[in-house]
Amino acid sequence: MLVYEKNSLSDEIEVLIEKFGKERSALLPILQIIEKRHNYISEFAQQEVARLLDIHPVEVYSVVSFYNFLHRYPQGKNIVRLCKTISCDMAGKREIEEALKRELGINFDETTRDKKWTLEYTSCLGMCDQGPAMLVNDKVYTKLDPETAVQIINDTK
Amino acid sequence: MPDTIKRAPVSQQPFKVEKPQDLNTIGGMISIEINEKKVSVPLGTTIYEACKENQIHIPTLCHHPDLCIAGVCRVCVVEVEGMRTLQASCSFPITASIKIKTTSELVRKARRNIIDLLLSEHHGECYACVKNKNCELQTLAQEYGVDKMRYGHISAPIHEVDNSSTSVIRDMNKCILCRRCVRTCIDLQEVGVLEAISRGDKTVIGTFYDKSLQDVICINCGQCINRCPTGALYSNDPSDEIWQAIDDPTKHVVIQTAPSPRAAIGEEFGQPPGKSFTPELNTALKRIGFDRVFDTNFTADLTIHEEGTELLHRLKKALVDKDESVKLPQFTSCSPGWIKFIEHFYPEYLDYLSTAKSPQQMFGAIIKTFYAQEEGIDPKDIVSVSLMPCSAKKFECNRPEMNSSGFKDVDYGLTTRELGKMIREAGINLPELPKTGFDEPFGEASGAGLIFGATGGVMEAALRTVYELVTGREVPFENLRIEVCRGFEGIKEASVKLENVLPDYSFLEGVEVKFMVAHGTANAKQVMELLKAGKLSDVHFIEIMACPGGCLGGGGQPIPTSEEIRKQRAKAIYAEEEGLPIRKSHENPHVKFIYEKFIPEGPCSELSHKLLHTHYTKRGRYII
Numbered sequence: 001m002l003v004y005e006k007n008s009l010s011d012e013i014e015v016l017i018e019k020f021g022k023e024r025s026a027l028l029p030i031l032q033i034i035e036k037r038h039n040y041i042s043e044f045a046q047q048e049v050a051r052l053l054d055i056h057p058v059e060v061y062s063v064v065s066f067y068n069f070l071h072r073y074p075q076g077k078n079i080v081r082l083c084k085t086i087s088c089d090m091a092g093k094r095e096i097e098e099a100l101k102r103e104l105g106i107n108f109d110e111t112t113r114d115k116k117w118t119l120e121y122t123s124c125l126g127m128c129d130q131g132p133a134m135l136v137n138d139k140v141y142t143k144l145d146p147e148t149a150v151q152i153i154n155d156t157k
Numbered sequence: 158m159p160d161t162i163k164r165a166p167v168s169q170q171p172f173k174v175e176k177p178q179d180l181n182t183i184g185g186m187i188s189i190e191i192n193e194k195k196v197s198v199p200l201g202t203t204i205y206e207a208c209k210e211n212q213i214h215i216p217t218l219c220h221h222p223d224l225c226i227a228g229v230c231r232v233c234v235v236e237v238e239g240m241r242t243l244q245a246s247c248s249f250p251i252t253a254s255i256k257i258k259t260t261s262e263l264v265r266k267a268r269r270n271i272i273d274l275l276l277s278e279h280h281g282e283c284y285a286c287v288k289n290k291n292c293e294l295q296t297l298a299q300e301y302g303v304d305k306m307r308y309g310h311i312s313a314p315i316h317e318v319d320n321s322s323t324s325v326i327r328d329m330n331k332c333i334l335c336r337r338c339v340r341t342c343i344d345l346q347e348v349g350v351l352e353a354i355s356r357g358d359k360t361v362i363g364t365f366y367d368k369s370l371q372d373v374i375c376i377n378c379g380q381c382i383n384r385c386p387t388g389a390l391y392s393n394d395p396s397d398e399i400w401q402a403i404d405d406p407t408k409h410v411v412i413q414t415a416p417s418p419r420a421a422i423g424e425e426f427g428q429p430p431g432k433s434f435t436p437e438l439n440t441a442l443k444r445i446g447f448d449r450v451f452d453t454n455f456t457a458d459l460t461i462h463e464e465g466t467e468l469l470h471r472l473k474k475a476l477v478d479k480d481e482s483v484k485l486p487q488f489t490s491c492s493p494g495w496i497k498f499i500e501h502f503y504p505e506y507l508d509y510l511s512t513a514k515s516p517q518q519m520f521g522a523i524i525k526t527f528y529a530q531e532e533g534i535d536p537k538d539i540v541s542v543s544l545m546p547c548s549a550k551k552f553e554c555n556r557p558e559m560n561s562s563g564f565k566d567v568d569y570g571l572t573t574r575e576l577g578k579m580i581r582e583a584g585i586n587l588p589e590l591p592k593t594g595f596d597e598p599f600g601e602a603s604g605a606g607l608i609f610g611a612t613g614g615v616m617e618a619a620l621r622t623v624y625e626l627v628t629g630r631e632v633p634f635e636n637l638r639i640e641v642c643r644g645f646e647g648i649k650e651a652s653v654k655l656e657n658v659l660p661d662y663s664f665l666e667g668v669e670v671k672f673m674v675a676h677g678t679a680n681a682k683q684v685m686e687l688l689k690a691g692k693l694s695d696v697h698f699i700e701i702m703a704c705p706g707g708c709l710g711g712g713g714q715p716i717p718t719s720e721e722i723r724k725q726r727a728k729a730i731y732a733e734e735e736g737l738p739i740r741k742s743h744e745n746p747h748v749k750f751i752y753e754k755f756i757p758e759g760p761c762s763e764l765s766h767k768l769l770h771t772h773y774t775k776r777g778r779y780i781i
């Protein structure tokens with residue numbers, strides 16, 4: 001990471017600390033905002049958060065690695081999360097899987113080269129009666145078939 | 158045990174009930190039934206504690222007397238009448254009159270199942286493991302009759318062994334996720350190297366970004382090794398290289414032994430803690446094949462000369478010359494774990510450290526210069542080994558700046574456990590051996606050097622010398638016992654007033670020398686925060702040891718450890734000290750001889766700076 005990037009990141013985190021305070025409970029909201037802005041939480045960002053909250057970097061890393069919605073490595077701008085649970089699986093997850101892979105040209109847990117798309121699995125979205133379901137960024141799509149799935153991706157572009 | 162878990166939010170802290178101040182108040186004592194026997198315990202006692210007091214053994218893996226409660230391993234489950242499930246006894250405070258069963262069929266089966274489950278993911282071959290015969294998991298498997306692996310057994314290692322560090326090796330294939338190392342590193346030492354990474358069945362104990370130990374901020378104190386119930390953490394063992402050097406007739410192999418291993422090595426041979434085996438150990442080392450056996454206490458005396466003189470110089474500069482740039486308080490520099498801690502976390506305060514090397518490194522330098530010259534041996538043929546209670550000493554002797562003689566000052570740092578292994582390998586039963594003394598020319602050391610092993614020891618030794626140097630009288634304490642320095646409180650603070658001083662030190666007339674003693678880096682951190690806040694401007698000298706209890710609780714000492722065991726070891730050290738003829742560093746005739754013959758300009762002179770002093774590296778807290 002370049003020095004000026006590091007500096008601007010430090011400034012950004014300091015502003016967040018001012019907003020959320022120095023309690024340990026401020027950790028998650030700060031991480032969520034960094035994740036949202038940068039699509040991941042870099043090694044340096046984690047150390048800065050740790051320094052400013054007076055905890056150890058490994059504790060921040062532990063939290064980031066615990067939550068699926070926080071990422072340690074750079075992700076695409078849009079994240080597609082396909083439900084992998086049994087009812088969606090029975091409702092035809094496999095076809096959606098193939099369609100998404102074909103459309104984006106990547107496997108699951110991968111990011112496209114232009115850093116626009118990341119494909120992931122997720123656990124149950126609670127849409128078991130309307131499967132198969134997927135989450136594109138913050139939005140849930142249900143009763144998918146391969147064509148609508150591809151259509152949704154193209155509309156989001 | 159830390160009172161509260163600072164790192165967990167209040168809502169996630171284990172349910173804990175404060176014990177009442179006065180047990181006679183109504184509800185202060187609660188009568189319960191353990192295995193149909195009526196007993197009465199104070200409110201808030203955990204089931205585990207209650208059973209322990211009533212001589213009922215409950216197996217534990219994650220529970221440790223030095224650490225906070227975790228309740229993750231579940232082998233301590235017991236049956237509580239009226240409760241749907243089995244309860245973890247280590248984290249169940251008694252608040253009502255309950256009936257407990259610790260040996261029912263349900264409990265026995267559950268424990269065996271839990272141990273089976275732990276073993277199903279534990280890859281290690283017991284006979285090739287450093288913890289063989291001293292492994293808590295192995296013992297439990299035997300106690301609870303694990304006869305077959307009913308949940309299977311992992312057939313190949315899945316994690317790479319991290320042997321990057323000079324001190325601590327991590328083999329996560331043997332880890333059972335008890336989190337003792339996590340609690341040690343974060344709560345007890347406040348270094349924060351290890352934490353649980355990921356979630357569910359993918360959980361591993363790991364470092365920041367899964368980096369190797371040498372790349373993260375590890376101070377090598379080895380406290381995690383002392384508390385690991387399995388062989389997942391162990392120290393980097395140089396005994397094969399040492400055997401090789403011993404077998405090589407062209408090499409002159411010398412060993413120096415520190416006081417703490419001598420007070421603890423008996424534990425490796427089944428002796429109860431609290432007995433020193435110094436003379437027996439000398440014989441054993443000779444029988445193993447070391448050419449000379451020296452006493453590190455000798456250079457501890459030297460350290461006192463150098464550090465004490467440095468302190469007097471600083472005081473003079475501050476009081477007479479009114480030099481603003483003088484850094485006071487002066488910190489001791491004997492503990493390599495503490496040195497690495499301050500280099501990482503408080504690099505801007507490195508000037509406050511004494512520049513004197515630790516006794517180990519001083520001896521290394523003396524052996525390859527003065528001793529080599531006296532005996533007519535080429536320093537390149539000398540292999541210098543040190544027996545230390547410490548895993549960080551392995552890192553210290555590998556520091557690039559530690560080569561005053563042109564060679565590595567100390568070639569290998571050996572821990573108490575590893576020497577125990579070497580002695581057994583040589584077919585020797587230590588407690589039965591005849592007694593011998595240390596070798597010349599460094600035969601005698603003072604008791605002041607001996608007590609370096611316990612927290613407060615360096616301070617006590619320094620006070621004995623500095624006070625007498627300045628006033629010409631002995632320290633005004635009965636039998637030279639400076640009790641304020643002794644004991645296991647986290648931070649100790651006291652002062653000595655200097656009156657009727659000798660003419661050379663008239664600038665110290667009436668000065669009240671204030672000093673502090675801290676052990677464990679969590680306490681060191683508190684001291685550094687006070688210093689940062691400017692609250693220590695009137696303190697002159699601070700002793701810090703990285704390990705709880707000082708060196709006697711070091712990361713290379715026999716396992717297990719607890720405050721009780723450390724107290725016994727301290728007792729052994731202080732008892733041995735009182736029996737010694739010389740008890741003040743400046744009265745050691747051999748030290749006087751060294752200064753007269755080898756460093757005629759005395760402590761803190763140019764030559765002594767070259768050989769006996771060092772410099773530090775600003776490491777900083779960023780992991781790159």
